[in-house]
Amino acid sequence: MNTIANHLPTAELQALDAAHHMHPFTDGTALAQKGARVITKASGVTLTDSDGIEIMDAMAGLWCVNIGYGRAELAQAAAAQMTQLPYYNTFFQTTHVPAIALSKRLAELAPAPLNHVFYAMGGSDANDTNVRLVRHYWAAKGKPDKKVIIARKNGYHGSTMAGASLGGMKPMHAQGGLPIADIVHIDQPDWWAEGGDLTPVEFGLERARQLEAKIHELGEDKIAAFIAEPIQGAGGVIVPPDSYWPEIQRICDAYDILLIADEVICGFGRTGNWFGSQTMGIRPDIMTIAKGLSSGYAPIGGSLVSDKIANTVADAGDFNHGYTYSGHPVSCAVALENLRIIEEEKLIENVRDVTGPYLAEKWAQLVDHPLVGEAKIVGFMGSIALTPDKAARAGFAAGSGTAGLRCRDRCFANQLVMRHVGDRMIISPPLILNKSGVDKMLARAVKSLDETLAALLAEGLMK
Numbered sequence: 001m002n003t004i005a006n007h008l009p010t011a012e013l014q015a016l017d018a019a020h021h022m023h024p025f026t027d028g029t030a031l032a033q034k035g036a037r038v039i040t041k042a043s044g045v046t047l048t049d050s051d052g053i054e055i056m057d058a059m060a061g062l063w064c065v066n067i068g069y070g071r072a073e074l075a076q077a078a079a080a081q082m083t084q085l086p087y088y089n090t091f092f093q094t095t096h097v098p099a100i101a102l103s104k105r106l107a108e109l110a111p112a113p114l115n116h117v118f119y120a121m122g123g124s125d126a127n128d129t130n131v132r133l134v135r136h137y138w139a140a141k142g143k144p145d146k147k148v149i150i151a152r153k154n155g156y157h158g159s160t161m162a163g164a165s166l167g168g169m170k171p172m173h174a175q176g177g178l179p180i181a182d183i184v185h186i187d188q189p190d191w192w193a194e195g196g197d198l199t200p201v202e203f204g205l206e207r208a209r210q211l212e213a214k215i216h217e218l219g220e221d222k223i224a225a226f227i228a229e230p231i232q233g234a235g236g237v238i239v240p241p242d243s244y245w246p247e248i249q250r251i252c253d254a255y256d257i258l259l260i261a262d263e264v265i266c267g268f269g270r271t272g273n274w275f276g277s278q279t280m281g282i283r284p285d286i287m288t289i290a291k292g293l294s295s296g297y298a299p300i301g302g303s304l305v306s307d308k309i310a311n312t313v314a315d316a317g318d319f320n321h322g323y324t325y326s327g328h329p330v331s332c333a334v335a336l337e338n339l340r341i342i343e344e345e346k347l348i349e350n351v352r353d354v355t356g357p358y359l360a361e362k363w364a365q366l367v368d369h370p371l372v373g374e375a376k377i378v379g380f381m382g383s384i385a386l387t388p389d390k391a392a393r394a395g396f397a398a399g400s401g402t403a404g405l406r407c408r409d410r411c412f413a414n415q416l417v418m419r420h421v422g423d424r425m426i427i428s429p430p431l432i433l434n435k436s437g438v439d440k441m442l443a444r445a446v447k448s449l450d451e452t453l454a455a456l457l458a459e460g461l462m463k
């Protein structure tokens with residue numbers, strides 16, 4: 001059997017990595033100088049690197065390992081499926097049992113009218129499906145000009161041409177000629193950074209009404225859909241004010257605009273419900289899913305689609321779209337086993353009723369730290385805003401990321417993976433993290449914040 005050598009010295013692995021492996025969202029030259037951290041194994045909420053150092057993973061990989069690492073049941077489900085039927089496609093009027101079973105299960109879990117699934121390999125390509133699907137839907141309804149999709153600045157919807165276009169990340173648009181045609185962006189509901197003198201409630205309404213203004217500007221018959229994450233993840237865990245989502249829902253209903261909820265991060269328990277749309281009280285026509293669907297054990301994503309859309313598209317002939325690995329049997333089998341574990345071990349109820357509230361109470365106390373201006377958390381996704389001046393909600397004079405980068409490095413040194421987005425620190429731990437795990441995570445976070453504060457003061461970056 002071909003095994004993957006895992007016994008080379010770290011420096012040798014790093015040199016090989018630098019020589020041949022191009023990393024996502026990475027300055028390759030800088031990384032080659034520093035050397036990538038090599039992760040060799042993981043169990044529960046703990047990673048181990050090639051030097052044997054154990055690191056607590058407060059990001060669940062990339063927001064995806066919801067059931068935690070090392071669950072042999074998923075490996076067994078994959079092995080059994082590979083033995084029985086490693087691959088077959090779902091094109092040309094064929095199907096297979098894992099895709100059938102997973103589709104049925106997802107239809108049961110999703111809010112009422114979302115009874116249909118179109119599979120992808122992850123969230124980006126699922127959002128590509130969504131762009132084509134909503135435009136095809138309106139064309140089938142005799143409205144081919146209803147094709148503009150409204151999205152948000154600082155939203156994240158993936159890295160493909162359509163995914164990155166829907167996203168509102170300026171550095172991504174700056175590379176490769178994005179966004180593609182007929183995708184426009186409105187401002188995000190980030191009260192801390194952009195709320196000015198408005199109350200959160202006023203600001204939430206103001207940002208939601210930008211959607212209405214954009215619809216008036218472009219014309220209702222030109223707008224196919226609005227897409228947003230229930231809670232922005234990669235943008236920095238931005239929890240919108242309570243007034244935001246009800247107003248967005250009202251506007252989508254009033255103007256016959258399809259609502260696409262990108263649940264890639266919020267789905268599968270992250271917010272204390274199966275879906276973030278339930279937590280935020282919205283009724284999407286389409287939900288993008290990925291990540292927690294398989295807890296990252298196998299690549300799978302997709303679009304959960306309403307009866308209204310699926311039936312219209314079915315009646316309109318071929319939908320000329322699909323991926324070789326749409327509904328891959330091994331990924332479907334792994335996802336089903338993952339969903340079984342989430343349900344039977346009551347991971348979502350635990351986040352909603354036990355560990356989530358416990359974490360929320362302690363997380364809120366972080367605002368007492370001199371460096372922390374805002375602490376936000378919903379279920380098991382949280383963020384804190386680092387600031388040199390809480391009252392002014394100020395940024396650092398030396399630029400965005402001044403404190404965030406230092407804090408992220410201190411976290412690593414203190415055996416904690418906590419990410420930074422600019423000067424926001426974010427967490428999204430595995431849903432299995434228990435109360436003592438929460439305590440351990442917070443102790444390491446506070447130590448890292450203390451050290452960051454000391455460094456900022458010593459370097460004269462903060463008074």
Ligand code: PXG
Binds near residue numbers: 122124127159263265
């Ligand atoms: N939508 C959302 C809301 C996401 O968070 C995608 C779509 C794309 O999914 P795929 O599976 O194609 O990557 C994502 C992915 C980060 C980070 O740095 C976040 C994501 C991916 C990579 C990095 O926070 N989210």
